Amino acid sequence: xxxxxxxxxxxxxxxxxxxxxxxxxxxxxxxxxxxxxxxxxxxxxxxxxxxxxxxxxxxxxxxxxxxxxxxxxxxxxxxxxxxxxxxxxxxxxxxxxxxxxxxxxxxxxxxxxxxxxxxxxxxxxxxxxxxxxxxxxxxxxxxxxxxxxxxxxxxxxxxxxxxxxxxxxx
Amino acid sequence: xxxxxxxxxxxxxxxxxxxxxxxxxxxxxxxxxxxxxxxxxxxxxxxxxxxxxxxxxxxxxxxxxxxxxxxxxxxxxxxxxxxxxxxxxxxxxxxxxxxxxxxxxxxxxxxxxxxxxxxxxxxxxxxxxxxxxxxxxxxxxxxxxxxxxxxxxxxxxxxxxxxxxxxxxx
Numbered sequence: 001x002x003x004x005x006x007x008x009x010x011x012x013x014x015x016x017x018x019x020x021x022x023x024x025x026x027x028x029x030x031x032x033x034x035x036x037x038x039x040x041x042x043x044x045x046x047x048x049x050x051x052x053x054x055x056x057x058x059x060x061x062x063x064x065x066x067x068x069x070x071x072x073x074x075x076x077x078x079x080x081x082x083x084x085x086x087x088x089x090x091x092x093x094x095x096x097x098x099x100x101x102x103x104x105x106x107x108x109x110x111x112x113x114x115x116x117x118x119x120x121x122x123x124x125x126x127x128x129x130x131x132x133x134x135x136x137x138x139x140x141x142x143x144x145x146x147x148x149x150x151x152x153x154x155x156x157x158x159x160x161x162x163x164x165x166x167x168x169x170x
Numbered sequence: 171x172x173x174x175x176x177x178x179x180x181x182x183x184x185x186x187x188x189x190x191x192x193x194x195x196x197x198x199x200x201x202x203x204x205x206x207x208x209x210x211x212x213x214x215x216x217x218x219x220x221x222x223x224x225x226x227x228x229x230x231x232x233x234x235x236x237x238x239x240x241x242x243x244x245x246x247x248x249x250x251x252x253x254x255x256x257x258x259x260x261x262x263x264x265x266x267x268x269x270x271x272x273x274x275x276x277x278x279x280x281x282x283x284x285x286x287x288x289x290x291x292x293x294x295x296x297x298x299x300x301x302x303x304x305x306x307x308x309x310x311x312x313x314x315x316x317x318x319x320x321x322x323x324x325x326x327x328x329x330x331x332x333x334x335x336x337x338x339x340x
Contacts, residue, residue: 001339009207009259010324010337016224021334025221029331031269033215037179043231043247045203051195054186061213064234066247073243076292077213077236083278084269089179099201099254108253114315122246122316145284146292154180163195165187167180169171 028058035059067100069125070137095158198228205229237270239295240307265328
């Protein structure tokens with residue numbers, strides 16, 4: 001497709017990507033995470049997950065969703081991370097002030113045009129208490145028969161404004 | 171908890187995090203993505219999602235799982251991204267040579283100790299063809315009654331070794 005026919009958003013992203021590639025970025029060659037680590041954190045715009053834990057590209061898988069919650073998708077991704085790519089540690093890293101904390105799911109609405117019977121029910125995994133949700137997610141991973149008993153599973157809580165993490169010992 | 175009682179992995183991550191915080195990182199203050207964009211990409215260790223699209227912290231939500239597949243978790247996260255935080259564009263960005271491409275799910279096993287009846291069935295979202303899977307995921311988002319008709323949804327394919335993206339026009 002000629003670039004002039006592409007959506008403007010795509011044209012500008014392709015442009016930016018050409019600059020990135022032209023700068024010969026240092027991209028690691030290994031596919032298996034060298035620190036044997038998977039980080040699960042939030043999609044929040046303020047989080048630089050590798051940098052804030054002193055990690056570099058190549059060292060860890062990074063999984064991100066709304067709230068850093070342990071969902072079926074996170075579980076399946078971790079099974080692939082562990083069994084196909086050799087990771088043996090997981091850090092769950094939700095953050096203070098997360099939008100999923102206290103989220104009123106009644107404000108989330110499907111398109112009005114769709115007949116209600118066509119709208120799948122979504123569990124938004126809203127949290128009322130950050131540490132309680134983290135504790136629950138840690139237990140769900142630790143007890144999952146899909147996760148090996150040799151896998152370390154820890155939680156860290158991120159103060160996103162400062163980029164500082166603390167270990168709640170859960 | 172005294173730091174000496176913490177797991178060694180946590181001690182070393184806390185140490186690295188103190189250096190990060192001491193360096194006064196430039197963390198944006200906005201919570202809503204300023205480019206009104208959400209990027210969905212893979213957990214792969216070689217991907218620097220913002221950098222390769224010329225974006226900075228603060229501009230886009232970043233969602234990551236095994237394969238950049240559209241799962242229920244991705245859908246719920248995008249609904250929150252759009253309806254609670256104002257994004258109106260989604261880029262799905264899977265990559266060539268992904269581990270989920272051609273993944274033989276028969277090699278993925280639960281812990282032997284668990285009785286089979288306790289093992290939930292997981293859909294690993296394995297792909298046989300990258301562009302076919304991307305096309306399917308784009309359609310599933312575009313047709314979801316949870317996604318507004320005003321939301322732009324595009325796909326980019328990443329050549330992860332070079333960091334280069336191309337627009338397949340799907």
